[in-house]
Amino acid sequence: MLKALYPSELKGEVEAIASKSFVHRALIAAALSDIPTLIKGRIVGDDAAATASCLKALGSGIEILPEGYKVTPVGKARGKATLDCSESGSTLRFILPLACALGAECEIIGRGRLAQRPLAGLIKALSDNGAEIEGDTLPLKTGGKLRGGDYIVPANISSQYITGLLLALPILDGDSRIILKGEAVSAPYIDITLGVLELFGIEAKREAYGFYIKGGQKYISSGQTEAEGDWSNAAFFIAGGALGGDVTVKGLSLSSRQGDKAVIDILKRMGADITIDRGLVRAKKSALKGVTENLDKVPDLAPVLSIAAMRAEGATVFEGVRRLKDKESDRLSAIIEVITELGGKAEYKEGSLIIYGGCECKEAVLSSYNDHRMAMSAAIAAINHNKRIILDGSESVSKSYPDFFTDYKKLGGKADDIHS
Known part of the structure; x- marks a missing residue:
């Protein structure tokens, strides 16, 4: 168009949409939980919908309500499923380990540039620990079932490899280690994952080599969680205010x-007039x-x-x-x-x-x-x-x-x- x-x-003034990063992770955690969970917030976008669609294909119930998404746990995963990740790299790298942890036979598909996104390091780590994966790019077919063990992944390619494993490994019978090779990139995204795990009662222990995850853990839901606003997308309107106007994001x-x-600190260093008051971020036209x-x-x-x-x-x-x-x-x-x-x-x-x-x-x-x-x-x-x-x-x-x-x-x- x-x-x-x-x-x-x-x-x-504009209201921030729900954090896409939080929603991806919370959807998966809720699908693995003991009771249904309402994820509240302004949840929008094809990527979140792709993760929800994949979870439904695996056996979860997803209901879209005016106040957010209601997620019913997967329970026993369906025998065979087609998981359409659309164009979402997050969905692909999170759902692949999950499908393998559940022992589900799946075909994983997508479109656009998704087949070109790096995946080899994650596939190898999963294949070394019981997963049977056909293909090295989309479409993929999964079989077998993951076991606890050492998951060695390159940390300098994508933090999504690490998040996918952090979400999936706690439900395995045995304990696991995520061993990182190289310095982790996009570390804040891993912090978001750890925060969601904490919300659902899952422990992942940081170690010098990466992470230690005890097996046999149970995701425990409080029944409701609130998705915070998305800084990534709010950044456009914050920058827009600094370039020409007076914008407040709530x-x-x-x-x-x-x-x-x-984005706040970077734009401020560029000279942007940005103020924060009671959770409202206001950006006014500035000489940068x-x-x-x-x-x-x-x-x-x-x-x-x-x-x-x-x-x-x-x-x-x-x-x-x-x-x-x-x-x-x-x-x-x-x-x-x-x-x-x-x-x-x-x-x-x-x-x-x-x-x-x-x-x-x-x-x-x-x-x-x-x-x-x-x-x-x-x-x-x-x-x-x-x-x-x-x-x-x-x-x-x-x-x-x-x-x-x-x-x-x-x-x-x-x-x-x-x-x-």
Whole structure:
């Protein structure tokens, strides 16, 4: 779908959607629990729906209610199931270990770039411990059943490998160790996982080598849990306020384990006027300056921070961006292409993404690269661009935030559908 985006000023208040990272993990924990669980919050997006769909295929009951998702435990897993992960890397890397832990015979499928996302290290760790997995990329077929043991995984590829194992291994009969090779990337996402495990009474002990997980544990539900607001998606409107307007985002937890709450500190270092009062995050139009930041632990912030950097005075250097190539799109190349199309300058040099402030503001036709974060970044770029932007593939926001353009327009953003 084509959208025309025009210069605008964002003003007003918006409610954060439920944290996608929390919801993925809570859905799985609830499906493994002793009683039904209500996960409350503004739960939206194709990725959360993909995890829910896979859990239903495994035998869980999922009911979508106005206040959230009601999850009935899996009980005994179905003998055979097709698990459609859609385009969600989280769903794939979390559901694969779970299916193997349950001993379910499954075909795991997906679409888009999902088959290109790294998976080999996780498959090997599972295969070394009783799983029978056919294929090294999608579609996969699973059989056999995991046993307790040593799960050796590369820690520098994706934290999702670790999360998938942390969620699945507690239900095995035997004890397990997750042995990490290399330094863990995106560590805050592992912290989110550990927080969800704690909520459901599961213990995973940190060790020098990684994690020790006692077998035979039971997921215990309180019957209800609240999903906190999503910092990753709120970052777009926080940046939008700093670039051109006065935006307040409500429903965010400042004590959250989500790494992407770092957007506040990064934008402040760039000169953004951001205040926090009683859980409300307010960002006002500011003169930004270039900075040097390492995004290794918060790669999902790279697209929108790059747009902010394009409007800053001086150069901005983002280190730790190698893994951007393995996201829903090759985000590293996509960011450089988008900034170039808009009239700015960016390059990848010696392991860092360098964005030079100052933009000529050319009228541009931008691709979303079928990537929700690139599509939302294009909308934020339009705020003070002074030229029309045509966005091709705006529907990709449905992956995480299908209501994005509704909220964008409520705040004053100008976006019109282009009908052929």
